[in-house]
Amino acid sequence: MDFITILGFAAGLLTTIAFLPQMFQTWKTKSAKDVSFVMLITFMTGLFLWLIYGIILGAVPIIMANGITLFFNFIILWLKIKYR
Amino acid sequence: MDFITILGFAAGLLTTIAFLPQMFQTWKTKSAKDVSFVMLITFMTGLFLWLIYGIILGAVPIIMANGITLFFNFIILWLKIKYR
Numbered sequence: 001m002d003f004i005t006i007l008g009f010a011a012g013l014l015t016t017i018a019f020l021p022q023m024f025q026t027w028k029t030k031s032a033k034d035v036s037f038v039m040l041i042t043f044m045t046g047l048f049l050w051l052i053y054g055i056i057l058g059a060v061p062i063i064m065a066n067g068i069t070l071f072f073n074f075i076i077l078w079l080k081i082k083y084r
Numbered sequence: 085m086d087f088i089t090i091l092g093f094a095a096g097l098l099t100t101i102a103f104l105p106q107m108f109q110t111w112k113t114k115s116a117k118d119v120s121f122v123m124l125i126t127f128m129t130g131l132f133l134w135l136i137y138g139i140i141l142g143a144v145p146i147i148m149a150n151g152i153t154l155f156f157n158f159i160i161l162w163l164k165i166k167y168r
Contacts, residue, residue, distance in 0.1 A: 025120040039105045042102035046095050047099060050096075050099065053088065053092050
């Protein structure tokens with residue numbers, strides 16, 4: 001695997017797992033009032049379009065990164081609504 | 085411009101501008117305690133790697149989308165530290 005591919009994987013891994021600590025913090029503190037609702041909806045819509053984009057292109061890394069990030073943000077949104 | 089390119093632009097636009105409402109909410113409420121610090125640092129590191137990836141590939145859409153998203157998240161981090 002060449003440098004640029006490893007760089008892409010590392011970038012995708014970090015921008016995906018970044019939402020895990022947000023998920024756990026919201027779950028632990030039972031509060032997400034400072035997390036913007038409009039941000040979550042806009043970000044999730046964008047991630048969904050990236051997912052469709054990846055599916056059409058048959059690009060597995062785009063599908064995986066955006067699919068997992070979408071799932072994490074869905075949980076954050078669900079926790080935000082639950083604890084509002 | 086074909087459908088897939090328009091889809092990619094729409095996806096990139098949404099996942100970029102998503103952080104504007106978060107920025108304005110944090111600025112308005114002067115509070116970001118519910119926004120995970122570890123999330124911001126991990127996400128920004130990933131965005132920085134995407135930026136390098138885009139620069140090496142000479143891919144302007146990757147450079148623009150990740151550069152602007154990184155800038156917005158830098159402001160959110162700065163506001164979080166300022167209002168802690």
